[in-house]
Amino acid sequence: MTWKAERPGDRGRDHARQAWHVDAAMSARYADGSLPEPDAWSLEKHVEACARCAAAVSEAVRTTQGPAAVLAEVRASVLRAIVETEPAGAAGQHQDPSATLPRRLARALWAAGPALRGPWVIALLLVCAAAVGLAYGAGFNGARPVLLLLAPVLPLTGVALSYGPHADRLYEISASTPSGGLRLLLTRTAAVLGVSLPLLTTVGAVLPGPAGVPGAGAWLLPGLALTLGALALSSYLGCRTATGVVAAGWTFAVLLPVLASRGAGGDGSGILPMTALAEQLAQYLSGAPAQGGWALAGALCAGLLALRRHSFDISPGTGQGSRLDPRENL
Amino acid sequence: MISTDTTSAVRVGGLTVRHRRTVALDGVDLDFRPGVHGLLGPNGAGKTSLIRVLATVARADGGRVELLGHDLSGHRELAAARRRLGYLPQDFGYYPGFTVREFVAYVAWLKEMPGARAGAAVERAVARVGLADRIDAKVKTLSGGMVRRVGIAQAIVNDPAVLLLDEPTAGLDPEQRVEFRSLLRELGSQATVIVSTHLVEDVAAACTEVTLIESGRVAYRGTPASLAELGAQADGAGIGGNSIERGYTIALRAHRAGTASTAGVRR
Numbered sequence: 350m351t352w353k354a355e356r357p358g359d360r361g362r363d364h365a366r367q368a369w370h371v372d373a374a375m376s377a378r379y380a381d382g383s384l385p386e387p388d389a390w391s392l393e394k395h396v397e398a399c400a401r402c403a404a405a406v407s408e409a410v411r412t413t414q415g416p417a418a419v420l421a422e423v424r425a426s427v428l429r430a431i432v433e434t435e436p437a438g439a440a441g442q443h444q445d446p447s448a449t450l451p452r453r454l455a456r457a458l459w460a461a462g463p464a465l466r467g468p469w470v471i472a473l474l475l476v477c478a479a480a481v482g483l484a485y486g487a488g489f490n491g492a493r494p495v496l497l498l499l500a501p502v503l504p505l506t507g508v509a510l511s512y513g514p515h516a517d518r519l520y521e522i523s524a525s526t527p528s529g530g531l532r533l534l535l536t537r538t539a540a541v542l543g544v545s546l547p548l549l550t551t552v553g554a555v556l557p558g559p560a561g562v563p564g565a566g567a568w569l570l571p572g573l574a575l576t577l578g579a580l581a582l583s584s585y586l587g588c589r590t591a592t593g594v595v596a597a598g599w600t601f602a603v604l605l606p607v608l609a610s611r612g613a614g615g616d617g618s619g620i621l622p623m624t625a626l627a628e629q630l631a632q633y634l635s636g637a638p639a640q641g642g643w644a645l646a647g648a649l650c651a652g653l654l655a656l657r658r659h660s661f662d663i664s665p666g667t668g669q670g671s672r673l674d675p676r677e678n679l
Numbered sequence: 680m681i682s683t684d685t686t687s688a689v690r691v692g693g694l695t696v697r698h699r700r701t702v703a704l705d706g707v708d709l710d711f712r713p714g715v716h717g718l719l720g721p722n723g724a725g726k727t728s729l730i731r732v733l734a735t736v737a738r739a740d741g742g743r744v745e746l747l748g749h750d751l752s753g754h755r756e757l758a759a760a761r762r763r764l765g766y767l768p769q770d771f772g773y774y775p776g777f778t779v780r781e782f783v784a785y786v787a788w789l790k791e792m793p794g795a796r797a798g799a800a801v802e803r804a805v806a807r808v809g810l811a812d813r814i815d816a817k818v819k820t821l822s823g824g825m826v827r828r829v830g831i832a833q834a835i836v837n838d839p840a841v842l843l844l845d846e847p848t849a850g851l852d853p854e855q856r857v858e859f860r861s862l863l864r865e866l867g868s869q870a871t872v873i874v875s876t877h878l879v880e881d882v883a884a885a886c887t888e889v890t891l892i893e894s895g896r897v898a899y900r901g902t903p904a905s906l907a908e909l910g911a912q913a914d915g916a917g918i919g920g921n922s923i924e925r926g927y928t929i930a931l932r933a934h935r936a937g938t939a940s941t942a943g944v945r946r
Contacts, residue, residue, distance in 0.1 A: 466776070518772025519785075522833065525734040525766040526789035527758040533789070659754045663738050 371395060371402040376409035462511035462537035463518070465544065469510050473503055473545060477552040484556045491623035493556040497563060497630050498603055500549045501572040502596045505579055507541035508534075509592035516589070530661035531654075534588065538576065546572065562627045567634040574647030575599055581650045584657035603629055687712050688841050688871035689733060693742035696728045696895075703728035705895040706742065715867035717886035717903070718875040719927060725895040726875040727769055730845045733873065734766040747840055762791055765839030765870075767830045769846050775819040779805055779829050782818055786833040797836075804836040805829075807862060809855075823850040831859070835866065842872045848881055860885035879924050883907070891930050898934035906930065 371379075371392055378384040379392055396403035464470070476499055484492035512534045514520045523529035546569060553565030575595050583591035607625045633639060687710040696704040703725045718726050731737035732744060735757060747763055749756040773782050783804055787797040805814045808828040813821065818829055827850045834842060848856050856878075863885040866872050876882065882889055883903050891899035891906075899906070903923060910918075910926030918925045 463774070466774075518774065521736060521768040521771055522766065522786060523789050524736045525761060525764060526786070527761040527791050528789045529761075662754055662757050663735060 369395075370399065371406060373405070373409075376406050377413070379406060380409040380413035461540035462507075463516055464507040464510040464537070464541055467510065469507050469541075470544070472506070473548065476503065477548060480552055480556060490557060490559055491621075491626065493553060493558050493562050493565070494623060494627045494630055495621075496549065496553050496556060497568050497634065498600070498626065500553070500568045501575045501599050503549065504541050504545045504572055504576050505592045505596040507545060508538050508576060508579060509589050511537035511541060511588075513588040524663065531658050534580065534583075534661065538580065542573070542576065559627070561624075561631055563631050563634040567640070570640055570643040570647065571599075571634060574643045574650060577647050577650035577654060581653040581657060584654065584660040603633065687745075688747055689873070690745040691729075691733070691742060694729070694732065694739055694744065695741035696725070696732060696737065697740045698728070702895050704732070704739075707892075707895070707897055709890065709897060709900075711871050711873060711888075713867070713869065713871045714887035715863050715872045715874065715885055717882035717889045718873060718892060719877070719879070719882060719889060720875075720892035720898070721931070722877070724892045726892055727845055728895075729892065730766075730843050730873065730875055731768075733841070734764065734768075734843050735761055736766070736768075760841075762837065763840040765834035765837065765842040767834040767844045767847055769849075771830055773818045773826070773829070776817065778815050778817050779810055779821070779832070780814045782829060783833050783836050787836045790837045792837055800836050800838070804832040807835065808832045809858060824852055824855055827851060828855070828859075831862075838869075840870050842866060842870050844872065844874045846875055846877070848876060848878055856881070857884075879921075879927055883923050891927065891934070893931055893934050894938070896934070896938065899930035 375384065375388070375392065379389055384392065392402075392406065396406050476496070480492045480496045483489040510516045512520075514524075517523065520529075523533060550565050550569060553568070556565070558564065579592045579595040582594060585591070586594065603626070604621075607622065607629050610625045611622050689709075689711040691707060691709050694704050694707040694709075695702070707725075707729065709729075718729065720726050728737065732739050733746070735746075735751065744751055746760040749760040751757050751760060777785065780801055783801045784797060787801055788794075792800060802811070802814065805811055808831050810825060810828055810832065813825065818826060821829065827847065831844070831847060834844065848859060851859060860881065863872060863874065867885075867887060874881065874886065886903055889899070889901055889903055889906050890897060901909075906926035907922040908926070909929050910920075910922035910924065913925050913929050918928050920928070
């Protein structure tokens with residue numbers, strides 16, 4: 350094979366003026382790697398300038414298994430190396446030798462929301478400890494009704510402490526990011542529910558349940574529905590106000606009839622008549638119709654939230670603007 | 680769409696922002712091309728209001744905003760613009776347990792950066808603000824100036840096309856300010872950087888253009904050189920300071936004199 354040394358200026362020449370062209374046999378040998386190295390270099394140099402030969406060679410390489418397998422292997426090992434150095438999940442954080450599992454878990458909880466690292470978790474644990482302590486230490490038989498009264502309020506407080514300009518130190522930065530709206534609110538709500546639902550239900554199941562008191566799991570659907578309702582309402586009012594309204598609504602809906610019955614000459618024992626509270630809770634929580642109603646309410650709230658999802662973006666476009674101070678407006 | 684012209688990364692038209700009864704921005708028309716833009720003005724002039732609207736954190740009460748060719752009317756457009764945005768608020772908080780790396784990585788996650796790329800981007804951003812040796816230190820152990828640099832690192836972690844910095848040099852010592860200005864010039868070669876500041880020397884050293892805002896209106900637009908020229912004309916007019924500072928004062932007074940007669944009709 351003769352090969353005219355090519356000068357840089359030859360690159361743009363018409364391929365007809367080249368001294369030779371790559372034939373099929375040479376393409377095939379190049380593709381399977383059996384072409385001697387100097388000839389391979391010559392071929393590579395030639396195809397830079399000759400489109401016809403370049404097409405023929407790339408076709409031969411494409412249809413030959415050898416290099417394809419090598420490429421696949423290289424790709425797999427590169428991906429493996431990337432996965433090993435960049436653990437998936439936590440925003441691509443590098444492997445830190447000091448990052449033991451508990452520390453990583455703590456960071457995940459931290460990122461999941463301010464509520465999970467602050468007084469809210471302490472309040473949750475105190476409520477649980479107090480309920481168990483009163484029931485078994487003091488023999489108080491109203492522990493489960495009181496817990497059922499408080500249980501839906503606790504996740505709502507957690508949501509209120511998780512998101513928004515008043516609760517989240519990072520809010521001003523997160524509000525300018527694509528994930529800082531509903532996505533972040535839902536992530537943090539899920540974290541709050543993930544901690545509070547199992548804990549409160551387990552404690553409720555441990556408490557003695559006198560006849561007529563709803564079961565420990567009876568609050569789960571209402572708790573979820575009220576949380577969804579608060580989220581939907583927060584698209585209008587902001588997170589803090591919405592959770593406050595819903596929590597107050599639930600508390601008054603349970604307590605007002607109880608206090609009214611006491612005023613009307615009920616059993617009148619103590620500040621809060623436990624039998625009346627248990628009856629009122631049973632009315633709201635026990636039985637298929639009540640639970641079905643909560644499920645329906647939850648689904649409706651979820652639907653409203655889906656419809657209102659874009660109101661969590663603060664768009665600076667045209668529009669009526671906010672009646673609230675921008676800092677207070679979600 | 681206001682225009683199909685894509686050379687201006689940021690455009691606002693008739694932008695009005697009200698805080699309760701006070702008017703923070705009053706029908707402002709501005710456009711910003713790639714480069715470093717200094718936003719000057721007295722306290723309460725509306726600099727922060729403008730930056731918060733551009734950062735998509737605050738809602739405008741009227742007018743139009745276009746970022747990177749997106750008119751931000753829809754959810755997708757807003758999300759697309761936000762992915763290419765960097766924002767350093769005047770006051771920002773952090774979770775005290777986070778290290779510098781965790782804090783910047785968390786913001787990278789919020790900005791939806793791909794996980795595989797984020798790790799290296801975090802290290803690069805932290806190195807660019809000169810904190811590479813403190814990357815695994817807790818943010819709460821850092822000095823005020825360092826925390827501000829961490830704030831700059833989180834703003835630039837996604838290599839933003841539009842970078843909004845509200846008083847970034849507050850709390851930096853003179854040496855750090857010099858380094859920060861050279862970082863600003865570097866960033867301005869690629870991105871549209873808008874810096875609000877009350878330090879006229881920041882503008883002189885780092886900015887390619889100057890916008891002066893007063894009482895919610897644009898009082899002056901030009902370059903640091905044109906502002907200095909304005910100041911040079913007033914030699915001996917009894918205004919202290921260097922020529923840019925004098926230019927600033929003269930532009931502000933001229934604007935006040937021009938708007939005094941119309942102030943009564945403002946909402």
